[in-house]
Amino acid sequence: MDVIVSDLNKIDGLTAVALQELSDEYGAVLHMLRDDSPDFDKFGECYFSEILPGAVKAWKLHSEQTQNIAVPVGKIRLVIFDDREGSGTRGNIRTQELGRPNTYFRMKIPPGLWYGFKCISDVPALLVNCTDLPHDPAESERKHIDDRSIPFNWQLQCK
Numbered sequence: 001m002d003v004i005v006s007d008l009n010k011i012d013g014l015t016a017v018a019l020q021e022l023s024d025e026y027g028a029v030l031h032m033l034r035d036d037s038p039d040f041d042k043f044g045e046c047y048f049s050e051i052l053p054g055a056v057k058a059w060k061l062h063s064e065q066t067q068n069i070a071v072p073v074g075k076i077r078l079v080i081f082d083d084r085e086g087s088g089t090r091g092n093i094r095t096q097e098l099g100r101p102n103t104y105f106r107m108k109i110p111p112g113l114w115y116g117f118k119c120i121s122d123v124p125a126l127l128v129n130c131t132d133l134p135h136d137p138a139e140s141e142r143k144h145i146d147d148r149s150i151p152f153n154w155q156l157q158c159k
Contacts, residue, residue, distance in 0.1 A: 010094045011082045013110040015039060019070060021104055030072045032106060033130050039108055041066060044133035050126055051076060051119040056154050058116020059143040066132045067109040074125030075099030077158050078107060081114040081150050093152055099125060114143065114150055118158050 017039065020031040033040060044065065051057060051074070058079070069078065080094045097103045099121065109115055119125040133139075145154060152158075 017106040044131040071099040074121040
């Protein structure tokens with residue numbers, strides 16, 4: 001069973017879950033999410049996103065959907081910004097490296113947080129996202145990578 005390793009204090013509701021990796025001489029089985037995990041809500045959809053080395057995909061916010069992100073191949077730098085009205089951590093930014101072998105975690109991102117990521121490995125990164133609701137473009141928002149309302153510079157702060 002997966003273990004919640006921390007409730008990240010920098011952003012309310014954001015959690016990191018250490019994921020189980022079972023390896024032998026033939027390869028590995030990589031766990032991601034189970035319906036008996038303590039923080040599992042419900043299944044909506046699961047998809048994969050490839051990010052090429054050095055590429056950035058940002059910024060996105062879901063008003064209703066919860067993201068569960070892990071990176072089984074390559075590495076990314078995930079950046080999360082809290083701009084929720086009434087949040088005790090409004091204005092805070094959290095960065096987290098995700099990927100094998102040392103940072104195989106699942107990040108659970110609640111609705112209302114802006115997030116983006118950059119591939120920081122020499123090979124394309126493969127991100128898996130298991131959400132609690134099927135994709136609905138009406139409940140998501142996007143901002144340009146250089147939007148000044150988010151105090152983060154991908155060129156300077158994410159190498």
